[in-house]
Amino acid sequence: MLRFRSLKKRSKYLTGVYFLVALSLWHYVREGGRGRRGEEEGGGRGGEMEERSYKYPWSGVLEDDYAEFRVLGPISAAPILSSHYVFRPPPRRNLVTGTSSTHRTPSDQHLTTPRDYFLHLKKPQFWCRKLAMLGGSLTCSPYGDEQGRDGNKLVCLDPPLDLPPGPDARQCLTLSFGTQKEVSFDKAVQGLPCEVHMFDVLDYKPLARFENPRHVYFHQVGLAHNKRKNFYMNLNETFSMDTLVGHLIANNITYRPVHILKVDIEGDEWEVFEHLAKEPILDIVGQIAVEVHVEEILKLRTEEIFGYLQRRYDILRSLETRGFLPVAYWDNIQLDSRYHAPEGSQHDVCGELLYVNTKWYNDTFKRTLRESGIPVKLNAVT
Numbered sequence: 001m002l003r004f005r006s007l008k009k010r011s012k013y014l015t016g017v018y019f020l021v022a023l024s025l026w027h028y029v030r031e032g033g034r035g036r037r038g039e040e041e042g043g044g045r046g047g048e049m050e051e052r053s054y055k056y057p058w059s060g061v062l063e064d065d066y067a068e069f070r071v072l073g074p075i076s077a078a079p080i081l082s083s084h085y086v087f088r089p090p091p092r093r094n095l096v097t098g099t100s101s102t103h104r105t106p107s108d109q110h111l112t113t114p115r116d117y118f119l120h121l122k123k124p125q126f127w128c129r130k131l132a133m134l135g136g137s138l139t140c141s142p143y144g145d146e147q148g149r150d151g152n153k154l155v156c157l158d159p160p161l162d163l164p165p166g167p168d169a170r171q172c173l174t175l176s177f178g179t180q181k182e183v184s185f186d187k188a189v190q191g192l193p194c195e196v197h198m199f200d201v202l203d204y205k206p207l208a209r210f211e212n213p214r215h216v217y218f219h220q221v222g223l224a225h226n227k228r229k230n231f232y233m234n235l236n237e238t239f240s241m242d243t244l245v246g247h248l249i250a251n252n253i254t255y256r257p258v259h260i261l262k263v264d265i266e267g268d269e270w271e272v273f274e275h276l277a278k279e280p281i282l283d284i285v286g287q288i289a290v291e292v293h294v295e296e297i298l299k300l301r302t303e304e305i306f307g308y309l310q311r312r313y314d315i316l317r318s319l320e321t322r323g324f325l326p327v328a329y330w331d332n333i334q335l336d337s338r339y340h341a342p343e344g345s346q347h348d349v350c351g352e353l354l355y356v357n358t359k360w361y362n363d364t365f366k367r368t369l370r371e372s373g374i375p376v377k378l379n380a381v382t
Contacts, residue, residue, distance in 0.1 A: 095330040097131060098124035104325060107317050110310065114297075114339075117309040118347040120316070121292070126325035126356060128156035135185030151182035153289040154328045154354045155189075155260055160361040160379050161286045162259055169193035169215040173256050175247065177223045178264035183209050189260065190216055197251060199223060201230070201239035219251065223265055225275035244272075245281050255373045258285045267293040270312055277318040283365075284374050288324060288355040291332065295349045297339055324355040 104125040111117055136152025157163045165172035172194035176186050179198045183206045186196050195215040198206055201222040207213045222230060224241035231238045244261075248254045263269050269290055276282055294312060297305045320326075331348035339347045359365040366376050 094333075095328065096122045096124060097328040098127040098326075100127055102127045104320075107320065109317075111306065111313055113341070113343065114305055114309050115341045115343060115345050115347070117294075117313050118339075118345075120313060121326075121329050121351055121353065124326050124328060125320070126327045126358060128158055128327040128354075128356060130157035131155075131328060131354075132157050134188035135183075137182060137184050150332070151184050153185050153262055153352065155289060156287055156327060156354065156356050158356070158361075161356060162257065162360075162377050163286070164192050165194060165259070167193070169195045172259050173197075173253060174260040174262065175199070175244075175258055176262045178262075178266065179206050179218075180204055181206070181209075185262065186216065190214075194259065197247075197253070199247065201232075201241075202235075217251070219247070221247070221250075222268075223247070223263065223272055224268070225271050244276060245279070248281075255375075256284075257369070257374050257376050259287070261285045261288045263288065263290040267295070269293070270315055273319060274315050277315065277322055282322055282324075283357075283359065284369065286357050286360055288319075288353075290353050290355070291350060292353055293350050294339075295337060297349065298337055302342070319355060323357055323359040325358050326353055327356050328352075328354040 102124050134153055174189045174194045174196045177199045179200045181204045190196050198218045203220045206218050222241040227242045227246050229238050230241050330352050332350040339349050363379050366378050369376050
């Protein structure tokens with residue numbers, strides 16, 4: 001009886017082994033066949049992709065999308081396989097982009113109602129043919145876009161904006177103001193490839209979040225309209241601030257075009273752009289990805305809200321007069337802090353704007369920059 005039980009147990013063990021071996025062989029044959037079919041159908045697609053990525057990392061996947069967009073770069077720090085591919089995300093209900101029929105319409109000088117400010121944000125005035133969504137991390141909070149992501153930015157990859165760049169990251173310069181712990185956008189820009197300079201008053205060791213921080217730099221200095229020291233009461237600390245020109249000089253990156261200027265500085269963007277719109281240095285910037293904030297209206301009295309929004313509306317219009325036209329906008333959803341307008345409409349108080357410098361589409365203007373020592377590419381020259 002003991003021998004019989006032993007043989008029976010041994011038989012079950014061998015059966016399990018045979019099953020695992022058979023399952024492994026089936027999986028190997030299935031995957032091997034699929035790989036061979038892929039090579040036959042794609043004509044050795046893997047080698048071709050490696051050759052493409054050596055020239056332009058995104059040249060094989062970024063075609064004319066006509067105001068649609070794609071996601072580039074990881075959307076979270078977790079090793080999710082799908083995040084390594086370029087894919088078309090679900091349609092956004094609150095993303096507004098320009099189309100081939102979009103043209104500039106002069107903005108009214110004055111708002112009629114507070115609602116007009118929010119409507120203005122959602123009226124693109126220029127068409128970017130190649131929009132790309134860079135970065136973004138999944139959040140576990142009611143903040144971010146409608147897909148639950150934060151830190152992602154749209155950029156325009158139209159050739160007149162000198163993007164995507166060549167294989168040398170030093171041919172592309174990105175200044176990223178306001179990083180804290182969220183560097184997914186900066187990682188994606190590094191992969192274009194671009195040289196990236198990150199700025200923040202708090203040092204969360206952002207370089208440690210890069211596998212290879214080549215051509216990536218961090219500076220613990222903020223952005224303001226003048227060089228000064230800021231004291232933050234909630235932090236009980238004083239931090240250094242500087243202007244855009246000051247940052248260029250301090251980091252020895254003058255006489256270079258700024259291909260992407262990303263600004264996410266929690267409400268201080270209004271002070272910066274109010275003065276920057278008057279500065280000649282803005283001409284060397286190809287595009288601006290900025291998060292605009294008007295949360296303060298939730299604390300203001302009704303009679304103060306209109307003037308508050310009018311001033312910010314004027315700042316946006318001043319950028320337009322410099323040739324920066326909006327090509328895309330989307331709301332950053334914050335369910336617990338929405339503005340209820342007197343006429344009954346509701347509006348998110350934070351949103352992402354993308355401006356492109358339309359002067360860069362003009363070779364005459366680019367020649368002027370080149371004569372000034374700024375090495376931009378003429379649109380007629382590849």
